[in-house]
Amino acid sequence: MDQSERTRKYTEALQRMIRIETVSDPDRRSPQENFEAFRGLLRELFPHAYSACAVREFDGSLLLKWPGRDREALPVLFMNHQDVVPAGADGWQHAPFSGEVADGMLWGRGTLDDKGGLWAMLQAADELAAEGFVPPRDIWFESGCDEEVHGRGAAAISRWLQENGVRFEMVFDEGGDVVRDPIAGAKGRFAMIGVGEKSVVNLKFTARSDGGHASAPGKNTPLVQLGKFMAYVDRNQIFDVELSPTLSEMLSRLAPFMGKAGKLAGKADKLRKPVEILKPKLGGTVGALLSTTIAFTQIGGGEAVNSIPREAWVVADMRCSHHQGQEASIAKIAKVAKRYGLETEILEKEVPSGLADCHGKAFRLVEEAVRATLPGVDACVPYIMTGASDSRYFDRVCSQCIRFLPFAIDGSQLDSIHGVNEYVDVETLVPAVEYYKYLMQHV
Numbered sequence: 001m002d003q004s005e006r007t008r009k010y011t012e013a014l015q016r017m018i019r020i021e022t023v024s025d026p027d028r029r030s031p032q033e034n035f036e037a038f039r040g041l042l043r044e045l046f047p048h049a050y051s052a053c054a055v056r057e058f059d060g061s062l063l064l065k066w067p068g069r070d071r072e073a074l075p076v077l078f079m080n081h082q083d084v085v086p087a088g089a090d091g092w093q094h095a096p097f098s099g100e101v102a103d104g105m106l107w108g109r110g111t112l113d114d115k116g117g118l119w120a121m122l123q124a125a126d127e128l129a130a131e132g133f134v135p136p137r138d139i140w141f142e143s144g145c146d147e148e149v150h151g152r153g154a155a156a157i158s159r160w161l162q163e164n165g166v167r168f169e170m171v172f173d174e175g176g177d178v179v180r181d182p183i184a185g186a187k188g189r190f191a192m193i194g195v196g197e198k199s200v201v202n203l204k205f206t207a208r209s210d211g212g213h214a215s216a217p218g219k220n221t222p223l224v225q226l227g228k229f230m231a232y233v234d235r236n237q238i239f240d241v242e243l244s245p246t247l248s249e250m251l252s253r254l255a256p257f258m259g260k261a262g263k264l265a266g267k268a269d270k271l272r273k274p275v276e277i278l279k280p281k282l283g284g285t286v287g288a289l290l291s292t293t294i295a296f297t298q299i300g301g302g303e304a305v306n307s308i309p310r311e312a313w314v315v316a317d318m319r320c321s322h323h324q325g326q327e328a329s330i331a332k333i334a335k336v337a338k339r340y341g342l343e344t345e346i347l348e349k350e351v352p353s354g355l356a357d358c359h360g361k362a363f364r365l366v367e368e369a370v371r372a373t374l375p376g377v378d379a380c381v382p383y384i385m386t387g388a389s390d391s392r393y394f395d396r397v398c399s400q401c402i403r404f405l406p407f408a409i410d411g412s413q414l415d416s417i418h419g420v421n422e423y424v425d426v427e428t429l430v431p432a433v434e435y436y437k438y439l440m441q442h443v
């Protein structure tokens, strides 16, 4: 099959996956039948992969095992999820579940996050299996059906693997892409390869008072306490700032493409105060990677317009750095909150992620696959994701989880993930399959 025929066939397959709505959302979850139909479609699209593998289902999340030649070697795991975040029709140039193709772009919710990845991974396995290929060692596939809410499927599967004594040498999940001008003012196309993710903690800060009538107010009432606290956190650097080895490697690889700022970034690990010097030059996205961050996201309290609230609260989303983990970050912010008379309550603590070695075997293999299969990449760059993915659950069975998808995208496409107008360039579909094939052949 030539390139254009493959592109046409691949486009059709991915269109069919996009057209089945598999929305994960507490209030707007797609009906169960959609998820079942979607899994039925996977079987239909990838018959050779399915017959080569032992298939297990965990409440809709999938675990497949493809036996390899060397049964002694530690297996590897590939993963991509089935569900998507909701999408209303508002603001979309092409309806989000239409799978329309226009000017060589395939539109729809999930084209990038993460049905594109799921399709490419299984398409690669299907083609290899059809040729009678047997992987060098066992290859497993995992596909959660609720990654976008809590990842309970991935949690259950990783626990099952652990209980059954299965460990992996490498895990390959979704994550960064090949992005144009991604970060720190670097110009070019970079394979942004995630080696870990910041861990999420949701906190609630509460102020209380005896209440009373608004006509004779005291000082420092609950809403004022919250306001002062938020203003303080907004103005000050609360959490420890550190240029970790991963970030220093990221900057040194981007440096040749950063113009003037690159001269400094390239020798970041040799600067006496790298963070103080670099932070203002590199912008917000890099800033978020240097420390734990906190964002106030919801607020409430007060009973009536003419009474002092007996209670008022604010909720915050905190993303913890690896160098100041969850416990230390919580302790730090709780101490500040206490100074303003606030109670701190932990609403939710996500499983924290480990950090893969950006000089290790798994990372190097991904780099090799990128160079061999994806055209026009200026450099492979390790980074730490600020969002959560299912692979955080697999740290219990693997120390080297790499997060990368082989699609080339630009800044607007990056914003479209969980936003509007998500699409993938159909010319990137063939290289994406080749990327996964390369990994499967070389693990």
Ligand SMILES: [Zn+2]
Pocket (backbone or CB within 6 Å): 081, 113, 114, 147, 174, 389
């Ligand atoms: Zn995703």
